Amino acid sequence: MRPLTFSDDEGNEQRWLPGGPRSALDAFGEFLDQRLDGESDCASLRIEDEENEEALVLLLDEEAFCRVKGGRNPRTEYRLISSKNDYRNLLVNFVRAGFAALDRFGPWLPETDGPAGLARARLRVTFDGSVLRATHPRELRRRLDVLTRVDGHEPTTTDGVTHLGFGNGSGDTVNAWLTADGSALVVTFDRTSRLHSPGDAEADTDAQAALYEGVPEDLLVLVRNASAADTTLHVPHPDGGTLVAATGVFHLSGPCAMADGLVTRLQEARLEIEDTGVGRLLEGFLTLRDFTPGTVGESAPWWSAEDITRGFAATAASEQGRSATAPLDQGEVDRFCKIWADSGYNDRWDVHYVFFDGRTREQAGDAREELLRLIEALGLDGVDAPPGAATGEMWVRTDPRIDNELGLWS
Known part of the structure; x- marks a missing residue:
């Protein structure tokens, strides 16, 4: 002292x-x-x-x-x-x-970064408590699939990328592009948001492009010169071509996060996450404990009961048509669980397993290399660690097949 x-x-x-x-x-x-x-x-x-x-x-x-x-x-x-x-x-x-x-x-x-950096950091902390952040990508995909079909559209898959989207009948939309490797880009467009300025087309074009800053390039290309769809509005891009119009941009290359450009815009304009439209347009459907035709009908009066019933039935038929998942090798599952018990935990949303928190690659050692092999062998979704994480830290999306085993190791 x-x-x-x-x-x-x-x-x-x-x-x-x-x-x-x-x-x-x-x-x-x-x-x-x-x-x-x-x-x-x-x-x-x-x-x-x-x-x-x-x-x-x-x-x-x-x-x-x-x-x-x-x-x-x-x-x-x-x-x-x-x-x-x-x-x-x-x-x-x-x-x-x-x-x-x-x-x-x-x-x-x-x-x-000063006070502006703190304001941006606070927005990110606030988003960490959001419903979208806490929703497992698997469940997010399922509900978006249902809502796309309820809205009268079919999911479309091109080169391993699936596009899902729906609207609310008033020109407001939610769109998502989901890749074969488990990453995704979710875009909301709220015509009532202060992030949308249709009166100044040139200024809005620059502002729209800026909202996407920080989105990984492999996801950003999905909304550049994207194929036309009933749920997407295309605006000119300053560098040529088009861009999907947005008031909210969220990417899942790692744990779900707001795009850096969106965070900066909210901070500079002194706006809140609610101004993206994500709460009004999407999270209401994610908060439903029982996601059924009845609860969706109560939340979305712009859809008829027939449309909702048809959408749920079409999704159920699609899921039944998928091949059953092959059983996992028990020895590899046990080894994965052992590494989790030694150096891992579940994040507070139970969306990810987090390994080697705060450790460098050297400190994680051979166990990290083995974990990489097990993730691939078991067909799990490994994602990017959050910005600022230690070099050895690893994030893997939770899987019910693994969850059933972890109770024996906790």
Whole structure:
């Protein structure tokens, strides 16, 4: 432990020394309570280790922390506070061991991102709590298949890519392109959204292209010069050709995420995820615990009962026509489960198995190479790890055949 200084942006300061009757955390908690007593307008509080030129700054308005290292040309990085435990853990670890002890709580945003970066990060955290993020791609595909047929269309597959789409009778649509390797691009188009500006065609063309920034190229090509469909509106692309019009762009090359361009646009325009139309147009169907003709009819009065019944029946017939899945090799299943028990867990949505969290490729070692082989042998969907994940971290979509076995290993 070392001497620390507490301060706020109003000039108040308090010194804490090791060996006293109160811990540094308790002393800072009291200092914080005094700042939040209703009479103070302070926006930040600082814990500083002057000797080592390190500081941790609590940004009250942004609900974030900033860590600082160095007196001249300091290294400054930001991180959102996602929970009370997050807040306490950061404080405790900084008090105990300083700047470096906070590495394990990354990723930290560089100073160049500043408040804008925090706003974008908060949008991503908000989306992580969304229904779309929590829906397994397998179930997402099934429901989109039903809704496509209910809307009077047939799923179309070209070169291993299946297009699904439906509308609400008012010109608003949901479209999805799903590839053979399990990745997907979901696009919403809400005519009432502030992300749609039909009055300025040139500006809207540039803005539409910008929404797709950050989408992996193999998915982006699916909406460039796409085949015409009743559920897609094509707009000119600044570089020539066309682009599918959107107010929401979500890709599943890894865990479902908003496109970087969409996040930036929402942040710059001070809009929320609801402005993409994803809640109104899609998530209402995903929240239905019982996805049946009756519940869909209650949620979508623009479709007739006959249309809905026909769509469900057509999907059921299509599913029955698919070949049965070959049984899995029990030895390979056991080995997969053993690696999960040793170094994995299910994410909080039960959509992915996460392996080697926080480990580099070197730290994951031979087990990572074996896991790659098992994923292919078992026919599982391995996906890209989220941005900022350690180099050895691996994400695999959950599979009911594996889930049935994992109970024996947990």
